[in-house]
Amino acid sequence: MTGWRLLLTRPADECKVLAGMLAEQGIHSSSLPLLAIEPLVETPEQRSLIMELDRYPAVIAISKPAARLGLELLDRYWPQPPYRQVWFTPGSASGAILADYGLAVCWPEDGDDSESLLEMPHLAEALAQPDPRVLLIKGEGGRELLADTLRARGVQVDTLILYRRRLPEYPSDILLQTIQAERLNGLAISSGQGLQYLQELAASTWPVLNRLTFFVPSSRVADMARQKGVGNVVACRGAGTPALLAALRETPVPAVS
Numbered sequence: 001m002t003g004w005r006l007l008l009t010r011p012a013d014e015c016k017v018l019a020g021m022l023a024e025q026g027i028h029s030s031s032l033p034l035l036a037i038e039p040l041v042e043t044p045e046q047r048s049l050i051m052e053l054d055r056y057p058a059v060i061a062i063s064k065p066a067a068r069l070g071l072e073l074l075d076r077y078w079p080q081p082p083y084r085q086v087w088f089t090p091g092s093a094s095g096a097i098l099a100d101y102g103l104a105v106c107w108p109e110d111g112d113d114s115e116s117l118l119e120m121p122h123l124a125e126a127l128a129q130p131d132p133r134v135l136l137i138k139g140e141g142g143r144e145l146l147a148d149t150l151r152a153r154g155v156q157v158d159t160l161i162l163y164r165r166r167l168p169e170y171p172s173d174i175l176l177q178t179i180q181a182e183r184l185n186g187l188a189i190s191s192g193q194g195l196q197y198l199q200e201l202a203a204s205t206w207p208v209l210n211r212l213t214f215f216v217p218s219s220r221v222a223d224m225a226r227q228k229g230v231g232n233v234v235a236c237r238g239a240g241t242p243a244l245l246a247a248l249r250e251t252p253v254p255a256v257s
Contacts, residue, residue, distance in 0.1 A: 112238025
């Protein structure tokens with residue numbers, strides 16, 4: 001596993017933590033964050049939703065930024081959160097943020113995505129009441145699978161949008177320079193949007209990335225990568241660090257050309 005040399009593309013603070021954990025395993029990495037998190041200015045609509053938090057038997061924080069920013073609002077308006085409420089996240093990393101705060105939170109034991117969350121019996125139990133409601137905390141854009149599926153099940157879904165993602169500004173040749181200078185043989189992508197930003201940054205050098213092994217969080221993102229012409233794709237069983245480490249252990253390091 002120590003032969004891997006990875007490009008990390010998560011937001012800057014997450015890259016720093018991940019790089020440290022990889023270094024402990026003897027894995028070299030270089031960070032080029034592709035997702036900058038930009039909190040949105042609070043609006044009256046946001047304030048209204050958070051002030052009515054006790055109306056929701058279930059709250060879903062879709063990501064780590066959603067969990068962190070949601071807690072900031074909770075601190076501002078709810079010194080004591082509604083005690084009968086259950087919070088949900090698609091993965092353990094975002095769930096741990098809420099659990100450390102002291103909230104009752106559940107996440108899938110198998111899987112690290114919206115599909116796994118939707119299959120959770122605990123979510124069905126929380127919504128097994130007349131006129132069920134869910135507050136979905138998220139960023140701008142992204143998948144609508146959670147909201148669409150819950151609405152199809154008869155659940156009222158209100159959306160609290162707290163941030164947007166953007167591609168940081170980089171010199172046009174930074175991606176190729178980093179890969180060559182660091183002699184990288186793998187690349188970790190944490191989402192479909194991160195993959196899209198990678199292709200945007202690569203521009204005409206996109207075919208060069210085909211010699212790298214792409215580690216992606218799910219079969220869905222793996223399919224997206226293959227549709228973009230990526231030849232070597234490994235679908236990890238989740239977006240968290242344990243899933244990436246497991247995939248690195250199971251995947252042979254490519255031979256040096």
